Amino acid sequence: MSAPMLSVQQVSVDFATEDGTVHVLDGVSLAVGRGEIVGLVGESGCGKSTLARTILGVLPPHISTVSGGRVVFDGENLLDMPHRRLARDVRGRRITLIPQDPYQAFNPLFTVGTQIMDLMRTKSPAPGGLSGRARKRFDRDRVIQVLEAVNIPSPAEALKKLPHEFSGGQLQRLMIAMAFLPNPELIIADEPTTALDVTIQAQILRLLRNMADREGVAVIFTTHDLATAYQLCDRVVVMYAGQEMEDADTDSFFASPRHPYTYGLLGSIPGKNAEVREIPGEMANLADPPSGCRFRTRCARAEVRCAEARPPVTECAAGHVVRCFNTANEQVAT
């Protein structure tokens, strides 16, 4: 891969809470190449949304601090970029978001058309010299074309409707359309299919894949479901307690997973006849994380050194990294 389009380097984020400082992200790194779909996989509370917010520069003010690292996008560190420039040039324009809950993303009082055309006016680059009516017509054509691409029936009619007149699946497709409309380079999809039925989920995944391929857009897709990442993504990054534990291209990841937490996740997926195995214990307390490896309190293979030092992030095969002392780990037969 040439230089990645986005690289998150050793990013740490703290939240100030009643229970003290919570280290929500702890030196997390990942990279996204042009047109690549990266799956960010982890259980709830592991920091997926926080990482998405860090990249977009929308962490909750006052309580959050980025205590280290860089987010390099097209050669620039977004964490240093002045807020106004980030808001004007990057967020919603070059990097867009598909949120989990489409009902929250739309204003219930305005038609979908009003909201989408507004977005086009403020966020989408118009071809040189277009203004006034010509600009409006151009925007409208692009909107109709993209709504058709995401299978919204009769797009011109759909634009006149209010958000609540759509089903959940249709609203999710509208959200996808809106994320693609400004011609972004990167889309962050934060668990966009978690609440949907499998049939609709399959449609949304296919749509996302086709649109990303068609428009050459990279996607960070967060999910707690490894099987979804398997189907959709080019790369998989498994996250636990604010750190990436394993990162590999999808084929290598599933052919030879290395991290004990990854085995735990794989073993707890209901399969054909297999018994499901629980991961013992509970998610690490981020206000007071275990010394050394954050996963060690739940790890069947923890050794003394796992408590004494932080395991290094090691490349165990080309492009396959794992945060564990024992990089020679083989999965226990399943």
Next chain:
Amino acid sequence: MTDNPVILDVAGLAKHFTLRGPFGRVRRVVRAIDGVSFQVRRGETLGIVGESGSGKSTIGKCLVGIHEPDAGDLLFNDSSLLGLARRDRRRVARQLQYVYQDPGASLDPRWKVGRLLEEPLVIHADHGAAERRELVRAILGAVKLPDAFLDRYPHELSGGQQRRVGLARILTLNPSLIILDEPTSGLDVSVQAAVINLFKEMKAAFDLTYIFISHDLSVVRILCDRVAVMYAGRIVEIGDVEQVFEDPRHPYTRMLLNAVPRIGRPGARREIGGAGDIPAGEEVAGAGCPFQPRCAERLPRCAVDEPLPENLADGRGVACHAVAAP
């Protein structure tokens, strides 16, 4: 299992909701379930699957009397649950428990676990105080929580532990049939695995029968003996889990199973399965098969003539003209 007695017999169950507009005008009648028939044998786990809105919860709520059905009958241990006097219904209802999603979410925060577990027993008043405490301890052990938890408040427990207490509370009523409605939805896989194993253990320990409502087909597969697939308020296929999952016959069952993301063998071609570009479940009205607008195998008669469930040679039931036709 197939020799066990039928404890629940549901015949032609229907429930319609009337949505009213301003001034009480009828805007629309939702046929939430229609002509639903199935049987459950003692000790069995019957799964009910289908997309949201297909009528799964409505079945569960009719069984426990939250909804009064518009048609059909419900036989529990050979006697009808419908038309019972309130008091009799309550007595029977105790053996038939409905658990909606997270049973830990509704625990009274002011009560300690010990009192929470004892309270249902006090209400029904058929144990002495010492006996009650003994029972509570045994049940707490069964859901794998130590005695020390009796003195804790719900907020001192993790989400998973609260869920266990919620289940323990239902078990104190000594039910014979538990209807679990989406009990794993919203859980992470590692927690879900623990909950699945807990259900299995409880079933063996307390001699339970389950109706397991879920939209997660993978969970149904490993937990259930039989499965009913619902579409638009009807059962479109019902049979042994292995039969239905290995060789689905109804086009809708096939579409649903195809859409479940699965991790393939190394080297396999990765692709997104599922529903093609068939429109998602839009409201359908009128005669004919409710699935017909999305169906790739529809025949001319599907538009005019609703297929009824028919038993195939292998014992399963399927409601589809294309399958029944020779």
